[in-house]
Amino acid sequence: MAHDHKLEIFRGLVKFKSNTQKIWGVLVFLTIITAIEVAFGIIKPRALTHSHFLGMKLLNWIFIVLTLVKAYYIAWDFMHLRDEKSSLRRAIVWTPIFLICYLIFILLFEADYVYNVYKDGFITWDF
Amino acid sequence: MDATVTTGTEESVWGGGNKPLGASYGKMMMWFFIVSDALTFSGFLVSYGFSRFKFIDIWPIADEVFTHVPFFHGNYPMYYVAFMTFILIMSSVTMVLAVDAGHKMKQGKVVIYMFLTIIGGAIFVGSQAWEWATFIKGDYGAVETKGGRILQFVDAETGERAALADFAKTLPEERVKHVSSEGIWFQGEGYKTSYSLNEVVEGFKATPNILIRTEYVNEEGEKTVLDRKRSLEKIMEATQVVEGANLVHNEYGHRLFADFFFFITGFHGFHVFSGVVINIIIFFNVILGTYERRGHYEMVEKVGLYWHFVDLVWVFVFTFFYLV
Numbered sequence: 001m002a003h004d005h006k007l008e009i010f011r012g013l014v015k016f017k018s019n020t021q022k023i024w025g026v027l028v029f030l031t032i033i034t035a036i037e038v039a040f041g042i043i044k045p046r047a048l049t050h051s052h053f054l055g056m057k058l059l060n061w062i063f064i065v066l067t068l069v070k071a072y073y074i075a076w077d078f079m080h081l082r083d084e085k086s087s088l089r090r091a092i093v094w095t096p097i098f099l100i101c102y103l104i105f106i107l108l109f110e111a112d113y114v115y116n117v118y119k120d121g122f123i124t125w126d127f
Numbered sequence: 128m129d130a131t132v133t134t135g136t137e138e139s140v141w142g143g144g145n146k147p148l149g150a151s152y153g154k155m156m157m158w159f160f161i162v163s164d165a166l167t168f169s170g171f172l173v174s175y176g177f178s179r180f181k182f183i184d185i186w187p188i189a190d191e192v193f194t195h196v197p198f199f200h201g202n203y204p205m206y207y208v209a210f211m212t213f214i215l216i217m218s219s220v221t222m223v224l225a226v227d228a229g230h231k232m233k234q235g236k237v238v239i240y241m242f243l244t245i246i247g248g249a250i251f252v253g254s255q256a257w258e259w260a261t262f263i264k265g266d267y268g269a270v271e272t273k274g275g276r277i278l279q280f281v282d283a284e285t286g287e288r289a290a291l292a293d294f295a296k297t298l299p300e301e302r303v304k305h306v307s308s309e310g311i312w313f314q315g316e317g318y319k320t321s322y323s324l325n326e327v328v329e330g331f332k333a334t335p336n337i338l339i340r341t342e343y344v345n346e347e348g349e350k351t352v353l354d355r356k357r358s359l360e361k362i363m364e365a366t367q368v369v370e371g372a373n374l375v376h377n378e379y380g381h382r383l384f385a386d387f388f389f390f391i392t393g394f395h396g397f398h399v400f401s402g403v404v405i406n407i408i409i410f411f412n413v414i415l416g417t418y419e420r421r422g423h424y425e426m427v428e429k430v431g432l433y434w435h436f437v438d439l440v441w442v443f444v445f446t447f448f449y450l451v
Contacts, residue, residue: 111180
């Protein structure tokens, strides 16, 4: 289990010769993603900050997606979830994902409601 | 028990020593801990999201808050945090290499890689301490209104932020510090600001090219700057001077921003710190040859899981605190 590593990433697009090589490959990939994130964060392209999707800036969606990609490779290759049994992987991954999605859904909707109460309701808070 | 008939197959399934998920007890428990800890962190990050969405149009812009790099002067948003992220990812890499060397039973290599991991963790914790210190110390200074809103100052000509020291007057006034010997009832004093409110207000009135910047974010994603006339009206609402940030006052904007910053990065920093401590323990165990005698380096793998988890959390903290 632990000694035979799956050495392919990107669904077999890139195949490494040894586990050590794969680790460095993943590091390069993660570094590139972080560099892209930082570059976007500093440049803030107007096209991405002024278009919205589901009430959030496109740029922020890009950041979140890139973060999830990074998280995937950290969990799959550094925490070697790729080499674990799929039953263990599913138990560990889907349980938190389900709970976190629920939490995000319920709290952000509530927050938006509170925002509207502050905005339109008869409450003074900017004084 | 003698009467119980067990067939061979039942014994191999229920007789113990079976690993349905293919992971040892210790490793699985580490995973379970990580799952629960992940939920704790998500709770924090989502509550940060809650507060942010609640005050979506006055939330501070992280790029304007974290602009410092040690040993350099000037405005460098994000570079230092990016560096910290890289350090943590790098220490994650040395950790996997240690685990990999452990599988191959190479004690010497495990020692080197564990050592590098510990160094990486220490650099990260040190950087975070520096980040905290910079955040607490403050940058330009601001005033707070009765409702807890923050008013910052900008130079009308350049559009750059103006520090209190740029325009505040020095008035011949003396401030009496409350001490317990002076009376029974007194309010404990926190820090003393470098200028009194009066000095800031008088200085503001005397300097025509200073404008007030409110917390409101406009269409362009920038904070709204008031014109001189409205600035003069607004300054009268100020009740106190704020320099730096703590849990109650925050010169960068909404105080909840500072609260969450201290809480989430603090909780994460504590995880890194405990990770470093655990790594050191395992490091010495490796040197002493404990795992060599045990015949496997699974302990390195388990502590490695924890260490990667800390890295994983930081990836999310980085995104939601500094980028988004």
